[in-house]
Amino acid sequence: MNQSPSSTEYSFQLRHAVLGAQMLFVAFGALVLVPLLTGLDPNVALFTAGAGTLLFQLVTGGKVPIFLASSFAFIAPIIYGVQTWGIPATLSGLAAAGGLYVVLSIFIKLRGVDAIRKVLPEVVTGPVIMVIGLTLAPVAVNMALGKTGDGSAVLVPEHAALTVSLVSLAVTILVSLLGKGWLRLVPILSGIAAGYVLSVIMGLVDFAPIAKASWLAVPNFVSPVWSWEAVLFVTPVAIAPAIEHFGDILAIGAIADKDYIRDPGVHRTMLGDGLATSLAACLGGPPNTTYSEVTGAVALTRVFNPGVMTWAAVTAVALAFVGKLGVLLQTIPVPVMGGIMVLLFGAITVVGINTLVRAGEDLMHPRNLAIVAVILIFGVGGMSLPTGAGTRLEGIGLAGIVGVALNLVLPRIKKS
Numbered sequence: 001m002n003q004s005p006s007s008t009e010y011s012f013q014l015r016h017a018v019l020g021a022q023m024l025f026v027a028f029g030a031l032v033l034v035p036l037l038t039g040l041d042p043n044v045a046l047f048t049a050g051a052g053t054l055l056f057q058l059v060t061g062g063k064v065p066i067f068l069a070s071s072f073a074f075i076a077p078i079i080y081g082v083q084t085w086g087i088p089a090t091l092s093g094l095a096a097a098g099g100l101y102v103v104l105s106i107f108i109k110l111r112g113v114d115a116i117r118k119v120l121p122e123v124v125t126g127p128v129i130m131v132i133g134l135t136l137a138p139v140a141v142n143m144a145l146g147k148t149g150d151g152s153a154v155l156v157p158e159h160a161a162l163t164v165s166l167v168s169l170a171v172t173i174l175v176s177l178l179g180k181g182w183l184r185l186v187p188i189l190s191g192i193a194a195g196y197v198l199s200v201i202m203g204l205v206d207f208a209p210i211a212k213a214s215w216l217a218v219p220n221f222v223s224p225v226w227s228w229e230a231v232l233f234v235t236p237v238a239i240a241p242a243i244e245h246f247g248d249i250l251a252i253g254a255i256a257d258k259d260y261i262r263d264p265g266v267h268r269t270m271l272g273d274g275l276a277t278s279l280a281a282c283l284g285g286p287p288n289t290t291y292s293e294v295t296g297a298v299a300l301t302r303v304f305n306p307g308v309m310t311w312a313a314v315t316a317v318a319l320a321f322v323g324k325l326g327v328l329l330q331t332i333p334v335p336v337m338g339g340i341m342v343l344l345f346g347a348i349t350v351v352g353i354n355t356l357v358r359a360g361e362d363l364m365h366p367r368n369l370a371i372v373a374v375i376l377i378f379g380v381g382g383m384s385l386p387t388g389a390g391t392r393l394e395g396i397g398l399a400g401i402v403g404v405a406l407n408l409v410l411p412r413i414k415k416s
Contacts, residue, residue: 019303020311022182024319026297027069027312029189032329033344034070034286036337037139037149038078039087041284043219043319043326045070048285050316052276053309056288059272060264065298065306066252067313068276071289072348073241076135077234077396078286079149084229087284091224093234094281100238101274109267113246122359124403125243126352127372131379131399132240133349140345143338144169160202161335168195168339185296188340195336204333210324217323222284229391236397238277239404241289245273248290255295256304367410375403 027049035045049069056068074094081090108116142151146161156164172191175183183190199205246261249269253260260269277287294312298304319325361368377383379399384392393401 016305016308017311017315019301019308020313021315022301023067023294023297023308023312024315025189026182026185026293027067027291029186029192030072030291030293031069031316033188033192033337033340034072034075034078036329036332037075037341038286039082040078040286041220041222041326042329043217043321043323044221044283044285045280046316047219047320048276048280048283049288050313050320051283052280052288053313053316055276055279056269056272057306057310057313059275060268062306062310063264064249064252064260064269065256065304065309066248066269066290067294067309068273068288069291069316070286071241071277072344073129073132073244073289074234074237074287076132076139077237079136079139080395081230081234083150085227086225087222088225089227089230090234091222091281091284092226093230093232094287095224095278096231096235097238097287098274098276098278098281100235101242101270101277104242105267105271105274108270109265113261113266116243119404119408120239120243121407122355123361123363123368123371124375124400124407125240126355126359127375128240128352128379128396128400128403129244129355130349130352131376131396132237133345133347133352134376134380135396136341136345136348140338140341143334144342145338146335148334155334156204160204161338164195164199164202164204164333165335165339165342167198168192168336169342171195172340172343181300182297185293185300188344191340192332192336195339196332199333199336205331207331209327209331213327214323216321217326219320219326220284224281232387232391232393233395233397236400238287239400241287242270245270245290248292248295251292252290252295252298255299258304365413367413370410371403371406374406375399378402 031045031049032042035042052068056066078090081093104116139149142149144165146156146158147154168191171194172187175190176187246266249260249266273288280286280288356363363369363372379396383398384394385398387393
């Protein structure tokens with residue numbers, strides 16, 4: 001018996017809806033990790049990830065099977081910004097970072113992809129990525145020991161914290177190494193789940209807030225408040241993830257056997273990423289970036305239809321209004337997140353090292369040595385420079401700007 005066109009279409013859409021929910025499941029652990037670490041609302045992060053993905057699809061003509069969600073590159077500046085200026089002011093810096101993506105997209109449109117690579121080569125972006133990971137190392141260790149990120153207060157006794165954090169770390173590593181199929185795509189989610197179950201057994205979880213929370217609730221949206229200090233501090237951080245954006249687009253293009261650099265064009269994908277990041281910041285969410293986990297899921301399922309990502313985005317927006325989900329996520333004990341962060345922040349540093357290695361440059365050449373050395377020491381050492389009007393440029397942002405400046409000013413290496 002033949003199916004009617006309407007029933008066939010319904011079956012087709014239902015299949016894509018299920019696949020979209022699976023894609024969100026793959027991204028879920030990393031997506032909510034950023035707001036949980038930085039003090040932002042996880043429900044808002046879910047909403048802005050979905051809305052940002054839909055905006056990205058609109059800008060790119062719905063041609064690229066990409067899902068956008070919370071960027072790890074901004075964890076350190078968000079933590080510092082929230083502690084120093086508060087959430088609304090920090091959001092203004094994140095919105096400006098999205099603006100930098102837009103500027104870069106215009107630059108690429110006018111000058112081409114090669115021009116941006118000359119301004120931001122691997123000898124600059126590699127050490128900047130390393131600084132992001134190394135700067136976060138103390139936060140990871142403190143939380144793994146059951147303390148607050150800055151180490152100022154003990155939240156969980158050290159013995160219990162170490163047990164939970166090391167189990168979370170071990171499960172994350174083992175799943176990433178030994179997991180098969182879909183399981184291998186969710187090492188972070190697996191580590192969080194294992195640590196949470198152990199925390200429940202050890203009596204470290206308080207379920208009272210979950211019982212009090214409503215099933216349906218509007219996410220706690222927050223509007224940005226302009227702050228020059230936050231803008232100068234956060235915006236330059238976008239340099240590193242902007243370059244990584246090229247790699248992500250190349251990767252999904254290779255998997256789908258399509259040239260997304262040409263069509264819809266990397267200037268449009270960069271524009272979509274930037275607008276999604278600014279939209280997220282205007283609502284109180286973390287910056288968005290293309291998710292490698294979801295790209296891996298696309299490779300596994302061989303489903304290249306961008307409509308699947310539309311369903312993933314719609315599912316994320318729907319889950320954002322489940323009040324109990326956000327409260328449940330906030331009951332995850334500190335050492336669970338600390339164990340995950342030890343691996344995660346170390347992995348960010350390794351990505352930076354790998355960027356330098358793949359570039360094949362002689363790092364002992366005086367020019368390269370100067371650029372890499374200054375970026376690392378300025379970024380990790382906490383160098384701070386006054387910019388006038390009582391503001392200062394420091395941390396990862398300063399390291400990125402100084403790296404770009406040195407790359408433009410220092411004489412180029414003559415090729416033999």
